[in-house]
Amino acid sequence: MSDELRMRAAPETEKAQFEDEALEAIWEIAEEKKEVTLAELNHDLKDEQAILNMVADGLITLRDGKVEFTGEGRRRARDITRRHRLAERLFVDVLALTDFERDACRFEHAISTEVEEAICTLLGHPPTCPHGRPIPRGECCKLYVKKVTPLVVSLTEAEVGGPYRVVFLRGPMIDRLASIGLVAGSDIKVQQKRPSYVLSIDETTIAIEEDVAKGIFVKKHETENGK
């Protein structure tokens, strides 16, 4: 990923980066109101010439001072907005950051579609960003249209049954769990959740309490095959 980051930061891609920002801004304004005016856009971006260049490049059209996407422009705007908002979700939900806005802006340019889908899957195809704005659906989300619950959940939210695949672990018991073979990537079944959690992994059965179960994040195994 670091190679890609360096590539994107090169001078010739400065234009592309501006375009991304502009498209994202238009998308955002369009979400709130119906019309996007050049004046409004210019107020945000402060580079009228560059905006006009985008018209020439066939990303947007300009009619009576109103800005609209072309097909290509809409597709790119949608992608970049999706990445930005997914990045925000990742930073807030998983990394527990509070000051994330700047990094989210940089991150959105740096990730490939594959990484984007992986993040989306990890987060359970979230419908909105931390600010409450909708995250445009990606290809990966369409596969799980029917699923309402997030894909990756802590064991406390998982139903009895399985098999589940462990995605990541948190908390002071990681070493203990690892010592019996329960690590990220292990397949486990949940036999019961009360009065204590009983899990089986291969031929081993363990009992843990809710506090430990909270730190075990899993996804349903079937989705792996469903891909």
Add this chain to the structure above:
Amino acid sequence: MSTKGKKREEAKGLKRVALIGNPNVGKSVIFGLLTGKYTTVSNYPGTTVEVSYGNINLDGTRFVLVDTPGVNNLLPMSEDERVTRDILLAERPALVVQVGDAKNLKRTLVITIQLAEMGLPVVLDLNMEDEARDRGINIDKEALKRLLGVDIVGTVAPEKKGIKELKNAILEDSKVPGLKIDYGTVIEEYAEKTTALLPKAKISRRSLALMILAGDESLAGWLKSRLEGDKLESIESFREECALKIGRPIGLHINEIRLKKASEITESVVKKTGEKEHRVIQFISKISMHPVWGLPLLLLVLYGIYEFVGVFGAGTLVGLVEETLFGEYLNPMFTKVVDLLLPLPLLRDLIVGEYGLVTMALTYAIGIILPITTTFFIAFAILEDSGYLPRLAIMSNRVFNIMGLSGKAVLPMVLGLGCGTMAVMTTRILEGKRDRLIAIFLLALAIPCSAQLGVILGMLSSLSALAMAIWATCVMVVLLFSGWLAARILPGERGEFFLEIPPLRKPTLANIAVKTAGRVTWYLKEAVPLFILGTFVLFVLDKLALLKVIHKIASPVIVGLLALPEKATEAFIIGFLRRDYGAAGLFAMFEDGLLTPTQALVSLVTITLFIPCLASFFMIIKERGMKMALFMLAIITPVAIAFGSVLNWALRGLNIAI
């Protein structure tokens, strides 16, 4: 065997063979089969908390076999795991017989990898092959042998299958497993740097370097005594640098790489076929952990124990042995013989008098307590071998949380119902000093041992259901409240609940018989001399007319606070030696009609809470030090008396008829 025995073996220079393996894979059964020496075998992890030594003689070659507590990782995470790692570090066995669970090859191999790193020759014994087969797990042992380059034997220990092959494998030239793992450039670089600084050791320095990088603090003492300060500092800075570069806990990182390798090997040699289902056992297993149905099952189990130990053992059997055998035959016979042979009244009293060695010590020990403990040991062995006890931990985790402990503590607590001394040692399976301290304190205060419990059950069964309920409530209240208080006073967090649950198994008659016989023998050896000593003390005090003085001194407490007859003082005096002996004294008084039902109940509650017996007191000193042991004593005695007094006052004040 004791440390004395250990030294003797060392002097002879016999080769050492260590049994190493995951918990609950059957190391102790194999140990028993190879040495002919019985060590406790049960169906839950953590039965063996201490190292046992035994001799084996194979075709004229003699070895010392070492049985060790189970480990999931040779990077110790609890005291019992540390015991095992230290054996390898300090004694360097000539050979390791690694016992593994055939149905859990992956976890077995994680240990094999570490033994290979230590540079130890290994014979791999895949035990419980029958269970693996039932679950449709077939291991290609030849392929595994080629991969590891060591001898591999399959066994079914309880049926003695494969033991001959195992013996042959031990005699052959054993090799270090050919498993070399590359942990990636960063870890390898720092492992090499650290290795260069380490002193000579009995296991490979690379394995030590990996343990140190993984942050094993239990090695700190060992290192400090062998390395200069600047080298220690460099090692510490290597560890920090490495951790920074890896960016996540190194121990976990290393473990994951090992697991991955173990997983690859497992997949290449294991073939899975359909499994046989054991529906009845699976059904019981499910019920035993069920949030609703688990409770009726527990009550059923408790009721069963009560019927078998309290009614059959303390009632029927004691009636037969004490009243009939001792009361009608042995004691009159001894009295006649002594009258004939020893006309001296003093000697006569010593043997068959009120505090006579036969009429009191032996009658109590063999007439009252032996039948009760034997029935209890049988019931207990069935519970242990079935695998029910860890399931009890699932049910009771929340209750133990109130006492500042995790459900895991149910194991030492229930074991404490067998023998407090053994149970104190078992607290080693708990994580953290704080948890062990609370558990030991509660064991000493409120958990009656089998003999005492049996006597108490016997007395209560002839009182009323209400008495039984009051006694149980009192003990539970004290247990919960003092645990709750101790958890608040002691600093630190309790260990989180994590326990491996073994499969439910049908207990085998042979193991129950052997285990019960072993425990009964142990009881006779330990208890009878103390009973004789206690009786002798009472005899001397009586003859010197000091007993009356003690009665008078204790009278404000015994008569004043507890409203018991003066004679009950004697039960509390001998209770210092053994709690069950004290209880037996009360039992005898009750039989003779010297205690009213209310007095009986008050005295039982008090003696239940009363100080631990001498043996478990010594064990507490050994595990936690003299200061802590005396401190516990100083709390427990007044608490027991105070609680008994309150109960007495409440029963009388509220006019409750027992």
